[in-house]
Amino acid sequence: MVAGRLLTLAWVAWFAPLAACLMITLVGLQRRRRAATLAVGSLLLSFLCAVTLWWHSLHGAALPLQQAFSWIRFDGFEVPLGILLDPLSILMLLVVTGVGSAIFIYSTGYMHDDPGYPRYFACLSLFAFAMLGIVLADNWITLFISWELVGLASYLLIGFWYQRPAAADAGKKAFMVNRVADFGFLLGILLLWSVSDPLGGAHRTFALPALKDVIEHGYLPQNLLNIGALLIFCGVLGKSAQMPLHVWLPDAMEGPTPVSALIHAATMVAAGVYLLCRVFFLFDAAPIALSVVAWVGGITAFLAGCMAFVQNDLKRILAYSTLSQLGYMVMAAGLGGPVAAMYHLTTHACFKALLFLGAGSVIHALHEQEIWKMGGLLKTMPVTGGTFLIGAAALAGFPGLSGFWSKDEILALAWHQNWLLCIVAIVTAGLTALYMGRACFVVFFGQPRSHLPRPANHAGRGGHAHESPPVMTVPLVVLAVFTIIAGYLGIPEYLHQLHGVQVGFNEIVAVISVLAMSTGLWLAYQIYYRQVMTEQQLIQRGMAVYQALVDKLGFDTFYDWLVLRVQQTAAKLCSLFERFILIGTLVNGTGWVTRTAGGLLRLCQTGRVQFYVLVFLFGMTALIYVNVLR
């Protein structure tokens, strides 16, 4: 197929969800079924385009392809709106539309009874549009716009149940944290724009390929690149929820579960990783920035894994696990392996979406999120339970599943590049198995624990779940299938054009990682299935560490302090300054001085005629004196 057709397909894939969003907003807000049809249909269309593109890319289409239009243009300045098609973006396109389609379909069941159903799909479509924008963007501004728009969609969807204070707060928090991050990101864009024309002057551009050329020709000094890369990495910190800006992601679980699956597990949070890979040429040329990236990723992976262990909310466990896995990806990118990062991103998208949807299915059935009130669900919800276990195994790195392969890529890379980070990564792998084992054993095995009254409007026995409808289980099964096979699709080979270090399968690392995984799983089995030790005893043993982890290592406390004390104090101070100094003293003071001057001057008007004559006399004398005798 000719290049133009491919590009058209990409444009269609990008804008189809936007069209759906607009149509839902304009005509469909009252019509539930039509909204869902539009949204799902548009995303399936995008998926179809993505598959077509992928097929062509495998069969000899000349990549990369680039096409841009002027979005802002006047003489001497241009902001393009353009797309870049290369294996990286096509792969990501597939992930987003594929996983997205599954989740869209799942949502039609999950959100079936919600009054805000059309609004939900409008926002979801907006998200899909924005996410595809990030994937396809060929320049900073298109990227940044999409970047902001996914933030907006995320905000709207986290706060979807806006009447719940927690949800509204979580949405706000997510938006704010991302704003802070984007502060750096935008500065980075400005900086890189200003140096994108080595001759200075009118040919500066936002286009990524042009920047790549400039960097690869070595026109730019190292420290500049380091600063620029770090500023860009700020954006990644926010979007991919890396330490220390990770705090919004666990809270974001207040949104509907499919949203968590799509946005806060599979796609949007991975956008940061995708960005790192997309502009890897920049980081590649900035070694200091690169090592910062690696360490941030490693630390995030480890600490998030620890925190996941102490969570009692099923979705929060998954959220921290997402953090941890994102840490892996970022670390991989930081270690110079964008391919490994992308590989893990892809598999993670499948199995994490699967896990979230499974969790959603459980929640949908029980109206309960706390794991200690669940139990033995494998019997009542076999499909959900089965697929969840597959996902969990993949996440834990069970050999043969996709997670094992992609994680091994990363561990091998770390083994090759940085032994310290490698140890961190391996310990984290063990942790992963431990907390996932904990969740699985508590939720799906053992006895039902719930004593909740039966939800009024819900079929099924009290506290006893039932399997979800097919519209929800089918996507689970599909995702489970992909979770199993994603490791054999040749993804690293597909991405071979990417720069960076690529190390093959490493047997030693694989063995170590399986050992770590087994240890973790064994511990979980002992504690939570055999119950050699209750949770309480465990807590008592590691009181300090446990408490610190429950307190989220003080991050939230610190940010609360920052917001409540520092920011609000500054605001109060400015407000007081405004009110008392500026208005009270300077402005009103001027008025007061004027009025008082008037009040004093009028006292000259004593009403005594002799006094008036006296003033006349004085005035005349003074006039004569200064004029004649001066």
Added chain:
Amino acid sequence: MNWPILAVELALAALALIVLALDLVWSREQQERLGAVTTVGLLLILALWWHQRGASGTGFYGLAVLDRFAWYMKGLILGASLLVVTMTREFLRRLPGPRGELYLLLVLAATGMSLLTATADLTLLFVSLELLTFSLYVMTAYVRTDARSIEAGLKYLILGAVASASVLYGIAMLYSQTGHTRYDELTLHLMTHPPTPAVLLGMLLILSGLGFKIAMVPFHLWVPDVYEGAPTPVAAFLAVGSKTAGFAALLRLLLTTLQPLHAQWTWVLAALSGATMLYGNLAALPQKNIKRLLGYSSIGHVGYLLMGLSSASVLGTAGVLFYLLAYLLMTGAAFLVVVAVSQRIGSDRIEDYAGLSQRSPFLAAAMFVALMSLAGVPPLAGFFGKFLLILSAVQGQLFWLAAIGAVNVVISLYYYLLVIKQIYLRPAREDTELTVGLPYRFVLYACLAGILGVGIFQRPFLALATTAIQSWF
């Protein structure tokens, strides 16, 4: 003799005598019609005045002149007289006692003012100044039962006499140094001889005396008291008539006769202009009585006028003339409203204007327009006037004075808005509607139309003002 050059003054004197005769002859009921007679007479004189446009000449042994300047100023004075007659008719409705004399004195004062515009001799200057002043003394104290009116009359008389004595002494000084009283001869003498200190002394004494007339700081102290105490139409006449005449005399004296001394008087006037503006506008801020407020504000406006004079340029002087026209219209309109309101609610307190916009939207709107024009808000007449005056100060390199003028725009806006606040923002204490008679409405409409017309179509009026004084430069 060349009588026609004083046709307007002669006609005014004749009108005065007719009013006097009718007052003596007519019965009490018939005297009600004196106001109408005066109005008609003034309208006829206005027609005569219009007929004289473009005429010029000198007469009475060079004591009097008719030029475009005199013609312009006479128009203002006749307009002022007409407005004041309208107010007087309204005012006298509620006043027991004699009425004819007020019209007589009014016309006599108008005669004096008119003569002042035409005078080209220090003797005539003194005499016509006194004619004007005397009539106003009596008019000020006219409400004999009102202690305030008497007090105002006393103050005006005492201080007026001091001012007259100053003028006279100043004339004596000038005369003693030059031997002349006629302007043309004085000019010639001053151009050929360097000024002696006594000449400057004479100039300053005359300036003081005329400064009293126009309410220039520090000779202004009578103004608020007299405006407050005098019958409102008389206060209006003091504001628009006497001030205009004073400026007419001052302009002609300073710009023709004392032109050779302009290095000595421009800076004095500039300094006094700043002081006058600041004093008038600042002291107006805490006022509670509308007439007193207008009194202080009139002091402020004198400051602006002096700004134009102190630049001693064509633009500045034309600005003064233009501003006097605007001042006539806007102060006239304001006083028309004050008379109408105080006749109906019996109070001049600003507080009692509360809710005027509900009780009489027309009067409220008229007051709004008048005060905004006084404050210099476009597109009203006062705005362009202030614009010209400040521009002339800037052109004359008097930046500090222009800055003071600009500051005073804000200060004056403040107290005018305080009045507007009562009228528009505060609720009415009573609900009774205030209705105004048709002729009165008509005059008020004419004023408002003038304010807008002069403010928007400035060109012909500025042209008139410029041609009036062009020959002096």
Added chain:
Amino acid sequence: MNLVSWILGAPALGMTLLLFVPRTQEAWVRRIAVAATTVSLALALILVGSYDRAAGGYQFVTEIPWVPQVGIAFHVGADGISVAMLLLHALCAWTGVLISYSIKERVKEYYLFYLTLITGVFGVFASLDLFFFYLFYEMAVIPMYPLIGIWGSDASNAYSKEYATMKLTLYLTSGAVLALLGLLVLYGGSGISTFSLPALEHHLALHPLPPELQRWIFPFLLIGFGVIAPLWPFHSWSPIGHAAAPSAVSMLHAGVLMKLGSYAIIRIAISLLPEGAAAWLPLVATVCIMNIIYGGLVAMAQQDAKFIIGYSSSSHMGYVLLGLSTLNIIGLNGAVYLMVAHGWMTALAFALIGFIYDQAHTRMLPDWGGLAKQLPFIATAVSFMAMASAGVPGFGNFVAELLIFVGAWEKYRWQTVAAVFGVVITATYLLRFVRSGFFGETLSRWDELRDATTPFQRLPFVALIVALLILGCWPNGLLPIIDTGSRALLQRIGASTMLAGGVLP
């Protein structure tokens, strides 16, 4: 008479017609006002369409000698910048008149003053004569006094509406007279005795004023016009004034009136005094950071919805000032574009708050809460407004701020960093605004609130939102027109190095 003169002629005509409509015929009063502003809006749209971008310069010029003695002429026309401003104002005025249907008392007086205000603002944007510029400027300021004083509401316990309106009027007039002084000195210094802007531009381009004089005059114009812009620390009239004004007046006030200041700085101060601008604008670029950061922080501490938006306006105008102080084409285009976008955004904000206040009789955020359930349409519109204000892509504000940042980056590095940080602050208080006002649990006392349901009620909100979205999604619509104006200006003042500065060291 041509297009531009009719744009300002229509409301003037409407105003005159209103004088002859009896007070009791309120329906007719409203109809005339709507008709007048609709005509202006339609003409403004036609103007945007028919402005010849290739030719640039002043088009649709009418020149009638007015007071030739001092060189005054009634001279109106539009270049690229004023086309944008006229469009901005036309839409704000039109929506404002529609919003004013909630005014129930003294309707005729209200519309009289309102149309005077509208005429004045049109006049400022269309004037090509400094005298008429000033005349219209004052004409726009004074009607604010009765409009706020009569139909407004107390800004807070500390600031009554009388205080607010008095302060606003005096403050703006102070600025105006300060600017007038500057203008008069400029007029005197030019030596050609004309107030005609094109003539002065032409003359001063060939014979610039002495640099010392320029540096001396410039602060007069800068502060004089800066007061209304509002330049920190002269901004304190604005939030209080916004809060006290009735919503339609706040709309024009924040939406358009503030832009008079920045427009005048561009059109007169920078254009005629390039040396002065070069000397003073770096200071402005620094001070406007105070606008952005300080204004944002103060907004953060407010509880009153109108105060929040009020301070946010003064914060956002900081970006405009930053943009114009760059003196390069990107920043200047961005500044003008932001003037338009922010105008519509803030007009939308005040219209929305007014809608709620009319029913709820409180603007305090703690008293609101969970309004989204009762007022879904309004809440949606508020979210749009907040997103536009926070600079989310898709709205015009994003495009404009982006241009300003890009334009300012080279010249004012640290100021730009602070300005970008301002976006974070903006998001903070706006999200708080949305969160505590509209999200969360619904209070039972708001059960009686009625959403905007009829198309007529929704029309102004929808129009503004759509306008913002068009600005945000299709910048190539209006920006090239603006570009003709700012490019000509920069070329004339010789600062047009397109992208000022060189490569980063």
Added chain:
Amino acid sequence: MWTINKMFSIIGSHNFVIFFTTSGPHVEACFFYLFTTVMLVAAIGAVALRSPIYSLLSLLVSMFAVAALFVLLHAFFVAALQVLLYAGAILVLFLFVIMLLNLNQQELSRTRQHTLLVLGVGAGLVLLSVLVPILRLTAAAPAPDTPGTITAIGRLLFTQYLLPFEVTSLLLLAAIVGAVVLAKRRIDT
């Protein structure tokens, strides 16, 4: 007019007038200082004396001294007017009103405000100290003697100064009407 003319011719022909207007400079100086002293002392008395009657009489003396100075200056007509008008008319009017109002001592006292007294005298002294240096420089060159006889004055008054003269009549009309209007006792309704 006739009376004045007559009287003036009598005074004018009198010897002592001839004497002190044509005698030597020393004599003139003596008379000047004499009359000036009388004038000033009497004027001070007029403003300083407690009793209004005394004040008035003191003023009368002062005005006679002024009239004498007028004669010294060969201004015979105005000298006569001074005597007639001031002594004859104005002061009598004052006297009449004082009697009419039956003013007592206490009411006519000087101002009780000592500040005003001090300031007034101080301001006066300052003014004097400003005026004197200016006026000391005003010595004039000798000029031909043009005595202010009634003929000369009358000719001027009815030719060159006719206009002010006529205006004065209007002025007097205003004053008369004013005095009547204001001082009329009954207010007729």
Added chain:
Amino acid sequence: MINLHHYLVASAALFVIGFVGMVTRRNAILLLLSIEILFNAANLALVAASRYLGNLNGQILVFFSMTVAAAEVSVGLAIAILLVRHLKTLNADEVRLLKW
């Protein structure tokens, strides 16, 4: 030798005395009386100047000034009568309803 300046200085002294009288006396009648002194001072100056300049214009002016002074007194005394009648006082400084 007596010259113009002698007379002018004398008249200035008279002028000042009149002014001082106006400031220091509180009685309305005495204020009017002081005004007469002021006018006399001017008259003296005019006559002296007339003599030393050798023209009569000054004396004409004195003629008018006297007329004015007479008229002044008549109106002033009428107001004084009104004062006593309505305010029961002749003290100018007690008449201060109008102030500030």
